[in-house]
Amino acid sequence: MKKSYSTLVNKKDITSIAIGGFDGMHIAHQQLFKQLDKNGAIVAIESGYSNLTPKSFRQEYTNLPVYYYVLDNIKHLEGEEFIKLLKEEFPNLKKIVVGFDFCFGKNRKYNTTGLKNLFDGEVVVVDEVCNNKLAIHSRFIRDFIKQGDIKKANEFLGKEYKIVGQVIKGQGLGKKSFVPTINLLVEEFLLPKEGVYITKTIIKDEIFNSVTFLGHRVTTDGSFAVETHILNKNIHNAIGKIQIIFIDKIRDNEKFNSFEKLKNQINEDINISLKYFDK
Incomplete structure (x- = not known):
């Protein structure tokens, strides 16, 4: 807070x-x-x-x-x-x-x-x-974030990068066909490169391990989204402002030929995140 x-x-x-x-x-x-x-x-x-x-x-x-x-x-x-x-x-x-x-x-x-x-x-x-002979400036950190190099950005920040967004209604596919997600509207913060990230999500001062996607839903409706999935916990009716802390990048955004392939990849993303937090 x-x-x-x-x-x-x-x-x-x-x-x-x-x-x-x-x-x-x-x-x-x-x-x-x-x-x-x-x-x-x-x-x-x-x-x-x-x-x-x-x-x-x-x-x-x-x-x-x-x-x-x-x-x-x-x-x-x-x-x-x-x-x-x-x-x-x-x-x-x-x-x-x-x-x-x-x-x-x-x-x-x-x-x-x-x-x-x-x-x-x-x-x-x-x-x-400097950090490893490279000057620490906000503009370099922005470049790291835009490139999806969250680990380097966090190293220069001296903390984990965090964004804040307002909970909004999603397209409804996650809970029905994939996994439940919380969708956010983020207006003031620089967003990392489109892709999937290991994250932590803060809801009402409680911190949850999570995996977050941000980018255009190229396999479904093509719209831009920021959506986070809470690991091993069902969060119902989240409202208000939510914070997402970025830890590491899993993969770039990509288009899949079928919902089944997308679902399999989502499950793999979740497993990667679970293994990270189980270390």
């Missing part, structure tokens, strides 16, 4: 902030957060392109309060105006932590050197963080 600290912490108590987009709240982001003091906070610049941890979902991955600033509302500010805004928002601010490639102000013309010149407190610049 998402935490909510921003409304509970008085900005006057904040003495250090980390500034960035922080989509994904991944390993490199966590290195910035480690530089904050006990009265630290996170300033997330919301560009509208965040789809790993969209909007306030970032709060789930930190015990620090997160404050959100919409980029369109501040991108016109000159460097001095941006620093003035921060000092007005956080009157006891003494320390700012940013990444090595941080830019700010109108047309992004100010960098970390400009920040040090304009801010009269301490400025900490965190160097690029």
Whole structure:
């Protein structure tokens, strides 16, 4: 469940902030957060392109309060105006932590050197963080997810990738002809490459082992679906928001010549998932 600290912490108590987009709240982001003091906070610049941890979902991955600033509302500010805004928002601010490639102000013309010149407190610049000589950036994690390389994405995230969706009515074939599934509408999160994945599904804070398909139902009606099957348990009448945690990919989406072949493959997908969780 998402935490909510921003409304509970008085900005006057904040003495250090980390500034960035922080989509994904991944390993490199966590290195910035480690530089904050006990009265630290996170300033997330919301560009509208965040789809790993969209909007306030970032709060789930930190015990620090997160404050959100919409980029369109501040991108016109000159460097001095941006620093003035921060000092007005956080009157006891003494320390700012940013990444090595941080830019700010109108047309992004100010960098970390400009920040040090304009801010009269301490400025900490965190160097690029790498994993096996490859830089950890949100854009690379997005690429891994779009390629279906969930294990690599999770390695860079430092946690398992998760999406949240609203339960919707499915086509009804699963329960009748195959296996029962919970169908989701996912709007804000980046979806992995079409295929079948070993997953965990969270329903009302309870975690279930599962196998999840996402993609176009090319063997049946051709429509796009995100549907998860709970292993060894019948879940009836699930409603509301459901979370899916991606662990590993089983296979790409594919078309089968008959319902029987599709059913056999679904059973094989389930067996692969069961073996994973039985390890």
